[in-house]
Amino acid sequence: MIDLHCHILPGIDDGPASMDESLAMCRLAAQDGIHTIVATPHTLNGQYENPTSEVIEHVSALNKALIEYDIRVRILPGSEVHLSRDLWGSVESGEAGTINNDKKYLLLELPIHAVPPRLKDEIFGLKVRGITPIIAHPERNMVIQRDSSILYDCIQSGALSQITAASRTGGFGGLVMHCSETLLEHRLVHIIASDAHSYDSRPPILSQGVEAASQILGNWDEAERMVVGAPETILSRQGFVTDGILKA
Numbered sequence: 001m002i003d004l005h006c007h008i009l010p011g012i013d014d015g016p017a018s019m020d021e022s023l024a025m026c027r028l029a030a031q032d033g034i035h036t037i038v039a040t041p042h043t044l045n046g047q048y049e050n051p052t053s054e055v056i057e058h059v060s061a062l063n064k065a066l067i068e069y070d071i072r073v074r075i076l077p078g079s080e081v082h083l084s085r086d087l088w089g090s091v092e093s094g095e096a097g098t099i100n101n102d103k104k105y106l107l108l109e110l111p112i113h114a115v116p117p118r119l120k121d122e123i124f125g126l127k128v129r130g131i132t133p134i135i136a137h138p139e140r141n142m143v144i145q146r147d148s149s150i151l152y153d154c155i156q157s158g159a160l161s162q163i164t165a166a167s168r169t170g171g172f173g174g175l176v177m178h179c180s181e182t183l184l185e186h187r188l189v190h191i192i193a194s195d196a197h198s199y200d201s202r203p204p205i206l207s208q209g210v211e212a213a214s215q216i217l218g219n220w221d222e223a224e225r226m227v228v229g230a231p232e233t234i235l236s237r238q239g240f241v242t243d244g245i246l247k248a
Contacts, residue, residue, distance in 0.1 A: 001206050002036045002231035003029065004099065005107055005136055005162055005193035008075065008204070009058040013041040013048045015197045022062055025196060026073045029204040034194075036235070037204065038078040040107050043096050045082035052097035055079060076100045076235070080136055082109050087122050088129050098131060104237045107162070108133040115143045115150055120157050127158040134160045134234075137195060138188075139167050139180040148179065151188050162191035165209025166202070168216075184216040191234075192226040 006029075007015030010022045029037060039059050042048040059077045066073055079097035081087065090096035091103060099105040106126060110119070126133050138144045138151050138161050151161060166172060167180040183189050192213060196204035206227050214223035 001032070001034045001210075001227040002038075002235065003034050003194050003196070003204060003206060003227075004038045004078075004134070004191055004231050004234065005040050005080065005164075005195050006037045006204055007039075007041060007080075007195070007197045008037055009039045009041055009055070009062060012050055012054070012058060015041065016199070019062070019065060021199055023065060023069060023071060024199045025204050026062075026066060026071050026075075028199060029194075029196075030071060030073050032205050032207050034073065034204060034206060036074045036076065036231075038076045038099055038107075038235075040078040040080040042109075043079040043081045044084050044090060045109070049095070050079060050097075052077070052079070052094045052101060055097055056101065078107060080107050080109050083111065083116060083119065083122065085118070085122075086125075087133075088125050088131070091126075091131065099134075100235055102237055103131060105132050105134055105160075105234050107136050108159075109136045110138070110141050112140060113142050115141065119154065123154060123157045123159050132158060132160060134162050134191065136162055137164045137167065139163050139176050139183055140172060145175055145179045148182050148186065148188065151183065152186070155188060160190040161188055162193050163189050163209075163213075164195040165192050165206050166194075168192075168209045168212035171202075181216050184213055189213075190226065191230050192223070 016022045041050045078099045081096040194204045
């Protein structure tokens with residue numbers, strides 16, 4: 001499996017505080033069947049900056065440690081970029097990183113309490129420059145919880161969406177769990193990721209979320225594609241074809 005959203009780098013955001021904890025998280029991920037993790041530290045959220053050059057340095061250091069300790073997980077650079085004005089400008093300047101630094105896909109974080117009116121404009125601004133935004137954990141956004149058609153409209157505008165594995169297993173409470181179910185039922189989810197921050201309270205585990213998602217989707221293959229086929233497509237820089245979307 002591939003984890004496209006994980007706070008795995010030590011000491012640069014609210015993820016692991018030390019290299020030892022990062023390594024412990026990677027061991028846990030490997031045990032769960034994860035072989036590739038995209039490191040996505042918070043970026044441009046008012047508290048953390050994490051420009052691309054620094055993220056790449058931290059990724060290199062962690063990969064060296066993984067080789068040293070024979071932990072068979074590969075780390076790739078990325079960012080969880082908070083919605084801000086001129087996202088393309090932030091990418092171009094190196095302030096905000098794309099997945100695997102290839103300027104093809106960008107993990108986009110919305111405010112938890114709102115969906116800013118400029119969201120569609122920012123999606124459009126990225127798409128015309130060849131970048132597809134992936135909206136991170138929309139099931140935890142309070143506005144989308146009330147009206148999932150907002151996410152449908154974003155997907156129609158060219159965005160993808162990623163839910164958190166723990167959202168399907170109750171890790172964020174009943175409202176989030178219910179919203180994730182609704183989004184899955186309406187085929188408004190393309191990727192499942194861990195959004196892990198630690199070894200214990202928010203670990204890098206995907207398998208349980210995939211199993212729970214498969215029960216909603218009615219088949220295992222569709223759920224598995226969200227942690228295997230879809231991430232592989234993204235990392236290979238291919239275009240992403242969405243199908244089967246039902247109006248929410």
